[in-house]
Amino acid sequence: MKHAILFTFDLMTASAALALAFWVRTDTLGPNVDTGQAGLFSGAYLVFAAISILGFRLHRIKASEFHSKLLMHILPTTVALALAAGFASFLTQTPVPRSVPLGTGVFFFGLATTYRFLLANLIDLKLRYGVRASRAIIYGAGRAGMQLAHGLKRSSEMLPVMFVDDDPHVQHTYVSGMMVREPERLADLVQRYRIDRVLIAMPSASPERLKAIVANLSSLDAEIQVMPSFVDLILQGRKKDISLVPAEQLLGRSQVDLEHPHITKTYAGRSVMVTGAGGSIGSELCRQILKCAPDRLVMFDQSEFALYTLEMELAQLAKDANIDLIARLGSVTDPRRVRSIIGETCPDVILHAAAYKHVPIVEDNEVEGAFTNVLGTRNVALAAIEAGIERFVLVSTDKAVRPTNIMGATKRMAEMVLQDLATRSTRTKLSMVRFGNVLGSSGSVVPLFRRQIQSGGPVTVTHPEVTRYFMTVPEASRLVLLAGAYSAGGDVFVLDMGKPKRIFDIARRMIEMSGQTVRDPDTGKGDIEIQIVGLRPGEKLYEELLIGADNLLKTPHPLILRAEETFLSQIETASLVRELSAMLEGQDKYGIRDLVTRFVDGYKAPVREAVPAS
Template identity: 40%
Template sequence: MKPELSLFYSLEVAERAVRFPPKARRLLLIGIDALLLPLAVWLSFWLRLAHPFHPNFQSAGLWLLPAVLLVGLPLYAFTGQYKGLTRYVGSRVVYRLAGRNGLFVLLLAATGLMLRLPMPPRSSWILLWLLLTGFTGVVRFALRDLLLSLRSVSQRQMMRVAIYGAGEAGAQLAAALRLAGNHQIITFLDDAPSLWRRTINDIPIRPPQVLSEIQDQVDQVLLAIPSLPRSERRRIVAELQRQAIPVLQIPSVDDLTSGRARIDALRPVAIEDLLGRDPVPPVPELLGPGLRDVVVCVTGAGGSIGSELCRQILQLSPRVLILLESSEPSLYAVETELRQQLPASVELFPVLGSAADPALVQRTFAGHGVQTVFHAAAYKHVPLVEANPLAGLANNMGSTRVVCQAAVASGVTELVLNSTDKAVRPTNVMGASKRLAELVVQASALELSQIPQSAGQPRTRFAMVRFGNVLGSSGSVVPLFRKQIAAGGPITLTHPEIIRYFMTIPEAAQLVLQAATLAEGGDVFLLDMGEPVRIKDLAEQMVRLSGLSLRNAHNPNGDIEIVCTGLRPGEKLYEELLIEAESQTTDHPLIFRATERSIHPRDLWPRLDQLEEALKIQNKEKSLEILSELVPEWKKAQ
C-alpha cells in the first residue's frame, strides 16, 4: 500500500475512534472491568499461595469469581465509575478508585463471613485491593492516552512548540495543550540550570541556547512565565526573535487569577508587554479613600485616557460618576461599557456637550454637587491642531478656564488637569495650548489661595499631571504602526532618531487618580518614565512581533519597509517633563511633584479675555500673538 493511502486510512480510523459513541465507550469499560475483576481474584490467590490453582482457590474461588461480578459491577456503576470522561482522567481518579475498591473488598469479605463461606488468606484481600486499583487505574490512563493520541492523529496538522518556562504555569500549559490535542510539545526551555536535563511528563527541559540547534523542529515558542518583569520579557523576546520563530504568550497573572482567561488562551506578544520598564504599581492608600462615596465628573470621558479613568474610578466606589463628552458615539460607547459593570451603589450620568460650554459645565457641577473633577477633554493630535490652531486653543485653553471657574463657583473639592510632556518648551500649537491650560490651573490655584477661606467653605485643590506618550491611546504611534503593518506597509516614521517616553493607559489613569490625593494646590505631577524609547526600534520590534521581516538594504525581500518622511511642523526629536523647576518626592516613590513658573491672575485673566475675543472672530494672527506672549517658550521655537 502506498504511504499516502496508509496515512489516509490511519486518519480515517483515528477519526472513527474519536467519534465512538459515549454509550459504546461505557459498555467497553464495563466489559474490560468484567474481565479484570476475576483476573484480580485469581492473581491474588496465585501471588499469596505461589500456585495458580491452589486447593484454597478451588474452594474459595467458586463463590468469589461470580461474586466479584455480581457485587463489583453494580457497585462501580452506582458510585459513578462510568460517568467520568476518559480523556480527562487525572490523579484524583486513582484516589477514587482506591476508595471504591476498598469498599468493594470489604463488602466481599463481609459477605463471606456472614454466609460462612470458604475464605482466602487474610493477606490476599490486601493483594486483591492493590490489584483491582492497579488494573482499573492503568486501563483508564491507557485509554486516556490512546484517545488523546488518536485525537491528535485526527487533527492531521499539529503545531510543534517549545514552552519557555518550566515552572507551574509551563506545566499547566503543557497539560492543557495535551488535552486540546493540536500541539506537539518538543521541549521546555528555562534559564535555571538546576532544571536542565530534567523532564516534565517525559518532555526534556533544556537551556534556551539549544533553540538555535532545534529551530527546524519548532514552529512556535510559547512564553509561559506570567509574572515575568517587562525588562526580562523584552530580553527573552529579543533573543527568540533572532531565531525568526513566532512567539506567543499566556495571559497575565491578573487575567488568570480573576478567571478572565484560561492558561491556554495564547496571544501574540504585544508591544505594550515590552515597554522598556516595569509598570509603576499604585500605592493603594493614594487610590481608594479619596473617591469613595464622592461625586466625580470626568470631562472627555469617551477618550482613551478619560474612559480608562472612568473604569478605574468605578472600582473605587464613588457615589456618582458623571461622564461629560462632546462626541455622541464616544459617550454612547463608554456609557454602554460602564453600565455592564456598574455596581449597585454607584449612579452613572452621561452628559452630552462641550467642556468649553460655561452654562452646561456650571449646571452640571452645581446640579449634581460635584466634588472631584478630572479634566481630560482636549485636542491632542499635533498635526491637526497645527493645521487648526484656533480650534485647538479654544478647546484646550477655553475648556480648562471654564472648568476651573465652575469648580471654584460650585465648591468642587479637587480638580486635576491631564496635561502632556509636549507642554514643556513647546514647539507646536497643541503643546503651547496645553501649557496655557496649565497656566490657567496655576493662576486659579494662586487666586484662590489669596482669598480668605470662610469657615466650613471648601477650597478647590488644583493639580496637573504630565504624561509621556500613552501606548495605545488615540494618536499614539502604536495603533498607527499596527494599521500600517496590517496593510503590508510601509511604516512611516518622521525621523530615524526620534525618541519618546512611554507609559500604558492604565498607568496614566492611576497617576491621575493618585495626583488627586497628593495635590496641595497648583502642583505639577509626573511619573518616573524610565529610559526613552527610539521610535525606529519600536517600529522594528512591532514588525518582528507580527511574524514578519524588515525590508531594507540588507534584506531587500523582506515584508515591511520603514520610510522616514521628515519631522512634521512643530515636532521635536525628544520630549521633556519639566521646564525649569526641580522635582520633589511624594508618598509614591516614582511620582514626583514640581511647582513651576506661573503668571499672576491679574496679568493672565485680561490677556485671556483678549484671546477669547480674538478666537470668537477667528483672528488667527492676534490669537497666536497673544499665545506667544503668554507662552514665550513657544515663541522662541518659531
C-alpha cells in the first residue's frame, strides 16, 4: 500500500512537472493542439513516466528517508522523464517546444526532492514528538557519532539534540544536521536542553581516554553511556562495556572529595605497612599511599598471586619515586611472622585491611572467620603496640553494627578488642574505619551483576527492598588514610554517604547502562530478568553505620564523623579472647556462635538442627 501511494505521488509530480514546463514556456498547461491530440500526448508521457519511476524504483525508497541515495534515484528518473516528454512528442506527432522536455526534468527534480524532504521531516516530527523521547547529547562527532545520530533519528525512544567534541576544528559546525558544541559547556547544555543521556561515541579511543572522559562527566545530572561502534556490534556482538562507567554513576551521586593536606603530611617520608595488601581495599590503599611519597611501603598478604600481581603493578612507580617497595607473604593469624615483619621493616603506620569479608563464606566457616578477623587483628595490634608504632588503623564494616551474621559479628569483636587495647596504649594510636559496601570490590554486587549481565542474566537480587550504604574504592581508601591522620586513639570513623541505595535499583541501573532493558515479569518483554532469590543466612534488609548516634564528633573534614561508642572492660575483653581462643583450638563452631551471642549486641545464634539418634 505504501509503495502504491508513493508511486501515485511520484506520477502526480511527473504530471505537475510537465504542466509547469509548458506554463513557463507557452503560458498554457499543455500542448497547443486539439483535445484528442493533447490527451494522446499526455497518455504516452504518463506511460513512459510510470515505466521510468518503476524502472528506477523511486517508489520503493522509504518516505521517512532523505539522503544522498534518494537523490541518486531521483536524478536518473529526472533524465528519463525529460526523454519521455520528447519521445511522447515524437511518437504522437505533437508539436512541443524543445525547452519543455528539459523543463520537465528540472521541475520534476525540484518537486520530487521538495515533497520527499517535507514528507521525511513530517514523519520524523511524529516519531520524535509523538511520545516523550529521551533527549541525548552525542559525545564525539566522528564517524561513530554520525552513525549513532542517524540511527537515533529513526527512533521514537531517543532524540539526539547535538554533538560535543574536543576537536576545535569541528566545534560550531553542523554534522548530520546538528550543532557541535564544546565539552566545557556540557553542564549548561544538559540543564538548558533537558538532556537525559550523554552517549560517548568514540570506540577508537583508548580505555584510559574513555575513563578520563567519563570521570569528567560524572557530576552531570544525566546518564552516561559508552557506546561501541556499529561495526563492533555487528562483528563481535559486543554489549556496552559497563566497566568503563564509574561507580558514582551507579550511586547517582558525585564522588565525595576526600583530598586533604593531612593525608600527605601523615604519610610523606614515612614507612607504611598494609595488611591484606592484595585485596580490593588493600591494593587501592597501596596505590594511594605511593602518591603520598612515603619512604617505604610494606605489602603484607597471604595470597602469593595477589601479592605478585600488585608488586608487578607498583614496582616501576615505586622505583621512579625512589620508594622502597617490600612484599612479604604471611598470615595475620601467625603472631611470630607478624612480629618478624614489623621488626624487619619498622613501619610508622599500619593499615590493617586483612580480613575474611564474604558473608555467605564466613557464615559457613565460623572458625576461620573468627580466627582471622578477631585474633588476627589482635595479633597485628599487639605487635604494633610492642614495637611502639605511631598509628594503627583497622578497616571495619557497617555489618559490625548489630550484626546478624558471623562476618559482621567477628568484625565487631575485632573493634571491641581494638577499643580495649586503645585504652592502655600510651604511644600507638589505634583507631578503626567503618564504611558500607565498596562498589567494585571483590565482594560487592557490581562484579557479580556485571558477570550476570554479560552472560545474558538473570541478575539475582536477594530482596526487592534490601538497601546498603555504598561508596567507591577510592572513597574507602582515602577515608582509611584520613582516619590515620585524624586518629586520637580508640576512634570509630564513619563517612556520611547520604541515603542507602536499593540493590534492586543498582541492578536495574547496570542493566540499562549496558544498553539493555529489564524484562517485565508480566509481559515477558525486555532483555535481562531481575530474579529475587531471597535473603541469605545472616543477611539483613538494611545496614547501619552507628551503634548509637548520640556521641558524634566532627573532624576537619565535614563528611567524616568520629563516633565515641561504649565497649567492653579490660576484664570482659580478656574473657572474650580467652574463651574464643579455646573454642578455636577445639574447632567449636557452635561455641563460637554462643560466645558471639553473649558479647555482640544484636546477634542471635541460629537454632541448631537436631542430630538424629543413631
